[in-house]
Amino acid sequence: MLLAISGDIVTGKLSTDASVLCLLHDVGFMEDKYTPQTWQELLGQIIEDPQVKQRIARETRVKTITLTRWVHNLAKPREDNMRQLLKAIPREHHLVFSRLAMIDFPNFSHDAGSSDPRQDEPPSEFYARVLSAYANTPQPLHTQGMYDLLFQQSIEQLDPDRQGMSISVVCCMHPLYGDKVRSLREIIGTGTPPWSHDLQHKTVFLGAESLAGAAVTKGRYVVAQSRKEPETYSLFFAHWSEHEQSAVAYPITCRARVIGCLLVSSTVPHYFTDRHLALIERYAHLMALAFDPRDFFAPEDIALRWMPHYTKQEPYVRHFNRRVTQKFADANAERRLITLNEAQERAWQDIEEELLQLPPYTELE
């Protein structure tokens, strides 16, 4: 009987106590038990079990005393609290809970727990701040300032519920020999737990075997929705890292030239919806402002090689700062002036060259 009329319940516009009670009576809800007449009473029944109460408090991010206060009408939740409650209570109570909630919250609906009221675009204030930073930040702080702003904005919007995400900038390595880009380097990133906030120390070289490499080579975004379905994506699974269950790489371009990509990873399989992909596109476009337009590469100048698995790269990257110090010492011995950025760039190029001598990644690894 409940199923037979559920369509009416879903589409019906019930907004009075009487109509809800009438409906509950009609469906014969829990005839042998006391029928709750308010959402507070229903919640009170649900949280009689202390373990359930603890779980619901945890999932709704409220104190257990708050649940008690709501039940006894000593405090009133906001509508977003009600949405979280609906997600947290056992599924068999969803329909009745939402109908009872409509008494106090007329706009509440049974699918309120699954709807996401968040924006599909970065807010205009975000654009304004990025453009302000682009226009006014002094040169020494420009790149890092842009990274900081864009990472902070994008992770807030792409992972608002802190389910676990990392966002990295992966850049083309300036070639040491010849004029073709042979690899990419993950230069900086941010994350929410289980990733750490600063990911610069996780520097990894990526090549044609990677999702990032595919995006940079193709000049369009590439998405891997689940590491458990590698057959769908064949080539792009060389560098799944710990925690990573789905990932998107979106090229960072300027005037149809490429400098690298934005690499976004989630702990949740199939996390990336069309809305997320549209947002990532916006942030990849904005990230282009962090770079000097002269540093972008024509697509024909990118010929990525295969790089060793990231676990094999660690010994080469570990003493990076010693390599930089050595570059300064070498320059000093040759009575040349060298900046920190130049010394670092040359040290990275040395490491790239050494990695390219190693056997490339294979699936057997």
Next chain:
Amino acid sequence: MSTTQDQPGRQNDNTYVIDSESAVEMARLMRQDLLLTKGMGGLFPEDLDLTDVQRILDIACGPGGWVLETAFANADIDVVGVDISQKMITYANAQAQVRGLKNASFQVMNALQPIQFPDESFDLVNTRLIVAFMLPEIWPKFVQECLRILRPGGILRLTDLEWGLSNMPAYERTCDLFNMALHKAGQSFSPNGNHMGLLPMLRRFLSDAGCENIGRKAHAIEFSYGTEAHEGFYHDLAAAFKLLQPFIRKWEVATQEELDTLYRQTLAEMQSEDFCALWILLTVWGYKPRPTQL
């Protein structure tokens, strides 16, 4: 709380030592919020009992990092942030919007002036790192204002820092120059400008204002080379040291040429494998007395 008549043209100014409208400063403060929260071990590492806390005010919230994280972690608490910068507040509101945090809100307000909230309207008032703008003579009145807007039994929680502890000369010199500039600006408690000098004062402010059950917890955040915090602090301080230069120059503690050289040396030192450094933070909290039962 206004002392405008006592010292004209001082209390009404924005006394923050960095351009608070700068987009880079905004991003830096967001990063710093996360670094501090992690370094201190959480939003409320002193295990305050939040059972009766339903409304929190964070004063000088900047772009709202602490407010947003507190609101996210406590969906049953309304968290309000105030800051003197309109741009910071607009940005903080935008962030609350994209995260869908209905219990976080922000308003423009100058903490050096009377706080624009009714008496007894919050259960907890929080400040973090306000040494960079708060004037010594304002502190006692500021604490009184915080108590005015707290409900009886409410908590006032102050966290601030002392910096400059390291084994590297340029880094230490940079911190010293800032401390001296702060001293010359009349914003330091240190009698000779050798340090900021605020930490020893915090408990005194609360006890003088009549707070009860005053508690105290110190935090040492290490960001030596090789520690997890190093990279974050490197970026934070690389921006902060550059953005502080106009303030240091204004108080004629160093020339721009000296600052430029020192800046390069400091960054190189912080990237050295020998670099060791600490920030010391102190949180002090106290309770507004409840009316005596007759």
